[in-house]
Amino acid sequence: LPIITMTTDFGEGPFAGLMKGVIWGINPEARIVDLTHKVPPQDVRAGALVLEQARKVFEPGSIHLAVVDPGVGSERRAICARALGMYFVGPDNGLFTQALDLDPECEVRLLLNKAFFRKEISNTFHGRDIFAPVAAHLAGGADFRELGPVVKDPVLLDWPRPFQKDARLAGCILCEDSFGNLVSNLDQDTVETFLKGRTGLVSMAGLVLRGISKNYSDTSPGGIVALFNSTGYLELAVNRGNLRKKLGLDSSRIYGVPVSVSAFNSKH
Amino acid sequence: LPIITMTTDFGEGPFAGLMKGVIWGINPEARIVDLTHKVPPQDVRAGALVLEQARKVFEPGSIHLAVVDPGVGSERRAICARALGMYFVGPDNGLFTQALDLDPECEVRLLLNKAFFRKEISNTFHGRDIFAPVAAHLAGGADFRELGPVVKDPVLLDWPRPFQKDARLAGCILCEDSFGNLVSNLDQDTVETFLKGRTGLVSMAGLVLRGISKNYSDTSPGGIVALFNSTGYLELAVNRGNLRKKLGLDSSRIYGVPVSVSAFNSKH
Amino acid sequence: LPIITMTTDFGEGPFAGLMKGVIWGINPEARIVDLTHKVPPQDVRAGALVLEQARKVFEPGSIHLAVVDPGVGSERRAICARALGMYFVGPDNGLFTQALDLDPECEVRLLLNKAFFRKEISNTFHGRDIFAPVAAHLAGGADFRELGPVVKDPVLLDWPRPFQKDARLAGCILCEDSFGNLVSNLDQDTVETFLKGRTGLVSMAGLVLRGISKNYSDTSPGGIVALFNSTGYLELAVNRGNLRKKLGLDSSRIYGVPVSVSAFNSKH
Numbered sequence: 001l002p003i004i005t006m007t008t009d010f011g012e013g014p015f016a017g018l019m020k021g022v023i024w025g026i027n028p029e030a031r032i033v034d035l036t037h038k039v040p041p042q043d044v045r046a047g048a049l050v051l052e053q054a055r056k057v058f059e060p061g062s063i064h065l066a067v068v069d070p071g072v073g074s075e076r077r078a079i080c081a082r083a084l085g086m087y088f089v090g091p092d093n094g095l096f097t098q099a100l101d102l103d104p105e106c107e108v109r110l111l112l113n114k115a116f117f118r119k120e121i122s123n124t125f126h127g128r129d130i131f132a133p134v135a136a137h138l139a140g141g142a143d144f145r146e147l148g149p150v151v152k153d154p155v156l157l158d159w160p161r162p163f164q165k166d167a168r169l170a171g172c173i174l175c176e177d178s179f180g181n182l183v184s185n186l187d188q189d190t191v192e193t194f195l196k197g198r199t200g201l202v203s204m205a206g207l208v209l210r211g212i213s214k215n216y217s218d219t220s221p222g223g224i225v226a227l228f229n230s231t232g233y234l235e236l237a238v239n240r241g242n243l244r245k246k247l248g249l250d251s252s253r254i255y256g257v258p259v260s261v262s263a264f265n266s267k268h
Numbered sequence: 269l270p271i272i273t274m275t276t277d278f279g280e281g282p283f284a285g286l287m288k289g290v291i292w293g294i295n296p297e298a299r300i301v302d303l304t305h306k307v308p309p310q311d312v313r314a315g316a317l318v319l320e321q322a323r324k325v326f327e328p329g330s331i332h333l334a335v336v337d338p339g340v341g342s343e344r345r346a347i348c349a350r351a352l353g354m355y356f357v358g359p360d361n362g363l364f365t366q367a368l369d370l371d372p373e374c375e376v377r378l379l380l381n382k383a384f385f386r387k388e389i390s391n392t393f394h395g396r397d398i399f400a401p402v403a404a405h406l407a408g409g410a411d412f413r414e415l416g417p418v419v420k421d422p423v424l425l426d427w428p429r430p431f432q433k434d435a436r437l438a439g440c441i442l443c444e445d446s447f448g449n450l451v452s453n454l455d456q457d458t459v460e461t462f463l464k465g466r467t468g469l470v471s472m473a474g475l476v477l478r479g480i481s482k483n484y485s486d487t488s489p490g491g492i493v494a495l496f497n498s499t500g501y502l503e504l505a506v507n508r509g510n511l512r513k514k515l516g517l518d519s520s521r522i523y524g525v526p527v528s529v530s531a532f533n534s535k536h
Numbered sequence: 537l538p539i540i541t542m543t544t545d546f547g548e549g550p551f552a553g554l555m556k557g558v559i560w561g562i563n564p565e566a567r568i569v570d571l572t573h574k575v576p577p578q579d580v581r582a583g584a585l586v587l588e589q590a591r592k593v594f595e596p597g598s599i600h601l602a603v604v605d606p607g608v609g610s611e612r613r614a615i616c617a618r619a620l621g622m623y624f625v626g627p628d629n630g631l632f633t634q635a636l637d638l639d640p641e642c643e644v645r646l647l648l649n650k651a652f653f654r655k656e657i658s659n660t661f662h663g664r665d666i667f668a669p670v671a672a673h674l675a676g677g678a679d680f681r682e683l684g685p686v687v688k689d690p691v692l693l694d695w696p697r698p699f700q701k702d703a704r705l706a707g708c709i710l711c712e713d714s715f716g717n718l719v720s721n722l723d724q725d726t727v728e729t730f731l732k733g734r735t736g737l738v739s740m741a742g743l744v745l746r747g748i749s750k751n752y753s754d755t756s757p758g759g760i761v762a763l764f765n766s767t768g769y770l771e772l773a774v775n776r777g778n779l780r781k782k783l784g785l786d787s788s789r790i791y792g793v794p795v796s797v798s799a800f801n802s803k804h
Contacts, residue, residue: 229661
């Protein structure tokens, strides 16, 4: 039976548990995994970044239920996307940008078929009343095409892509993880193709790091390293510390900080 | 198989997980849902408000295990209530007030039958040693009546009820949710019966809002709305913000703040 | 089917959920319990203390997966210990000290057999790539001996033991729980053997408490008590309050604060 993952900004209250009650009321066999309920409130991009990690780990057929939904009850659409062999259920606000970008065969359906909803639909908690029951029905084998008509123009976030500029590969920070490590949009393939075996020089916020490390402990405790993290993205970190705090950066100001890679032997 | 929900003030430590170990030791098939473990420490009323949401979502037969238990190990009784087609297991301190108030057929049993407990009972963790095993046995089909004798006088909290005063419907704030929305005790039925189709004027803490909105986004970002939330209670909220913080209210001072509704055309 | 427990310092992000995705990809039937993901970052001793509670509650055969791993990707070894009838999977950094100390028959294996790993191993997330899959395979019946060769010298933490000095039984604080209660290394057997029925006098940080209470509520709200907690260790607590805060102690300075017990009638 497929897995349903949950990604929300519900924090510490009972909302996520209430959604599980709805899922199990429809599909008592469903296996449910909490990815996180601590997406910063209403931060759609942060939610999208969680899903970007999830799509690399979960099996085909998994159902990713994501509710970061500042527009709940407004005109924003409710959708289910089928992409990369998985399903993504939630509001049409860009949460699924990366999967939709990566899969040219993706298909998006508008959630219109009330047979898959709870009987009464509140204006403020579509997670419980629409998204959870749709995910539960999909996990039980419901036909994706019966959810509703095709959506041709799902909302997509601007997703910053690395680009080459002069002798640099330019990217930016996307987010921090729970250890205060700063994660960029520079993926290992792109960086290694650019470096062609040369030693990399990583620059961010005044820091210049020579070489890309294998491990946090390639430097002594308190030292700063750049390495490819477990999702394959270039990340800057303090060995046994919190880089964001060390740099005095506010969490809300991480996104978009420029990061670049150049080759040590090139001019810089 | 029935669902066991958990509502505690255990915070971030392993206590909730230890209770699950006990439940699964007795009943390996039990399905367990965390509602929240972040009830403010020893705040029985806040725990009761979580159960008030749970009873509206979970299926008949569900077992609500709640441990907000400042009196653990003292003379306070341990009980199981059967009400609204569900079971409620925990200390006799008012956690189950709302279900007991709403169901005239409810029955409460004292937890005395040690056959349903762990072998050794600590003085400080009845969640693990009494309540979790009782819930696990109930989920496995144990007979409610065998838990112990009937309790005629379970502890009930004062639960503030809306009342009409002059041309106003008067209520108060019960709690905030994790977004900082302020939830009152004014339920949709009572408010709509009072308003009889007239436009409502909602007053709280110096705010006066004209009309009850359908959605958070009925106002521009930063604007304040009153609406019926997903549990059917009148709630005040900031679109894409945190109302409690905006008003500069301390979390511990939310409870009891007066809220009233009057009709726009009446004198006010 | 055995239970897999999880103890990590991953905090609020998706890492724990990603590990569950890996476990269920290998073993869809596995039952997984979160003990805590809020071990203070990289605090191995705090992780060890969680496992010390878990080993007293979970059934034989349970698999304790623990990832507090400041040395991930370095030379530190990855191990599985079989002790006390359970399995412990994680980095070789002392997390399993107490179980290894208590079981003279324990056996530790180096995790070398890649048949039990994910296909690609990152340098920074062995929880997902090594420990979770090993736990999933063990839960499915994999042979412990096939994990890798025996480790003769697993890393052990210094674990402070109570000792008698003059007419005092001397111990120290190990940790606080989520209520701010301070937990010592003085276990009930040792204390009661020492006291031989005499009334105890408990001293810590200038406090002197006469008698060991049964319950938090043996004193009035705000009063301080010493009692044996649910794990059988002597603990100091404020009835309906937070002792650590009341004493103005910083969380990082709790560990090692001396606690002693003497008999009321002896000289002290």
